[in-house]
Amino acid sequence: MPIHCVSLTTDYGLSDGFVAACHGVIARIAPAVRLIDVTHEVPPQQVRTGAEVLAQTAPFLPEAVHLAVVDPGVGTARRGVVVVAERGILVGPDNGLLLPAADALGGVKAAYELTAPEYRLPVLSSTFHGRDVFAPAAAHLALGVAPAGFGPSVENLVRLPDPFxxxxxxxxxxxxxxxxxxxxxxxxxxxxxxxxxxxxxxxxxxxxxxxxxxxxxxxxxxxxxxxxxxxxxxxxxxxxxxxxxxxxxxxxxxxxxxxxxxxxxxxx
CATH class of the missing domain: 2.40.30.90 (Bacterial fluorinating enzyme like)
Structure with a gap:
């Protein structure tokens, strides 16, 4: 079933074209989808801060696909995932970034690894999965592609340790x-x-x-x-x-x- 909103949370900042590229990929695939920028000013590589900002904001947004990228492990063996929560879908790296928001949206119901090539860009950069993997996935999810169509089920999602x-x-x-x-x-x-x-x-x-x-x-x-x-x-x-x-x-x-x-x- 289509979802009419995609939110974006990143540490990309606004002085480069990274955010615009992600916007553009989503707009080309799903031009009718509304984009809401949560923030692009998460301190660089601060996964917990990004997780907290998204978790504190997501419950107040419309039903959405929540695209979040604070990804110091980009290009490594860390997985990209779709996480289905009770009141929304989240897309991003499996590094703990998504789960606080999933909890705030009613809890994790299912998760899938992003492996299906038809839902990513044809050529992948090793350092910009926000544009090449996560933004296309978010757009296709917003169009109504079932989360299970993106790859195998994931059980052992990475969760950040509790803050001190x-x-x-x-x-x-x-x-x-x-x-x-x-x-x-x-x-x-x-x-x-x-x-x-x-x-x-x-x-x-x-x-x-x-x-x-x-x-x-x-x-x-x-x-x-x-x-x-x-x-x-x-x-x-x-x-x-x-x-x-x-x-x-x-x-x-x-x-x-x-x-x-x-x-x-x-x-x-």
Whole structure:
């Protein structure tokens, strides 16, 4: 059955023609399909960040084929796959990128390896499977080709390890998942983790390089301009922000780094 929307999530950036080439391949095969760009600004090779961004966005999109490419293993033995979820289909490398979104869309129902030559471009680049393998597959899926027609069934999909979170009395350590356009630092920890730690009020937030005070609050306006706030973001994760500024710049934090939250702040 046809699907009228394809979403795209990549680390390609917008300064080259990579995204346009993928758009073009899809448009040539399935010209009536609507394309939605989730983002092309995933930090290069940051598979977990791409996985989190897609998982946090996909449930709010129309029924779609979700094409995602953050693929440091392109051209190696890693598989390309179609993953069928309860409320959508995902296409991309089998490196853990797709499964958080599949979970967010109701769970994996089936998966197939992309091996059928009729659903890829005639000539394959060893470094641009987004254009030559994944975009054609997404377009054909949108036209109604059955996922099982792309290749053999796959059982052992690669899943990323859980992001690091450690909870202690008066202390919480969590991996940074994403940093958004505003410099807000999203952590792997949840409000429940914060409650288990017993932390509240004014806390210390530190990276490897910097320690600052932050107020546990509900939103950016909870604190005056320039102050730091620890809050629950729209995805239900703990996050650190600077009212009117960039927490990522202040704390010098990026994806996959660790952030520590403790009581008894000692820095300003």
């Amino acid at each position: 979170v450690a909870v202690f009395p008066g202390k919480l350590v969590a991996e940074v998942l994403t940093v958004d356009h505003f410099g807000n630092v999203q952590l792997a920890a949840s409000p429940d983790d914060l409650a288990l730690s017993g932390l509240s009020g004014t806390v210390s937030v530190s990276s490897e390089h910097v320690l600052v005070k932050a107020l546990v609050g509900d939103t950016f306006g909870t604190v005056p301009p320039g102050w730091n706030v620890l809050y629950t973001d729209s995805a239900g994760r703990l996050a650190v922000a600077v009212s009117g500024g960039s927490a990522a710049a202040v704390l010098r934090l990026g994806p996959a780094q660790e952030c520590t939250i403790t009581s008894s702040p000692t820095a300003s």
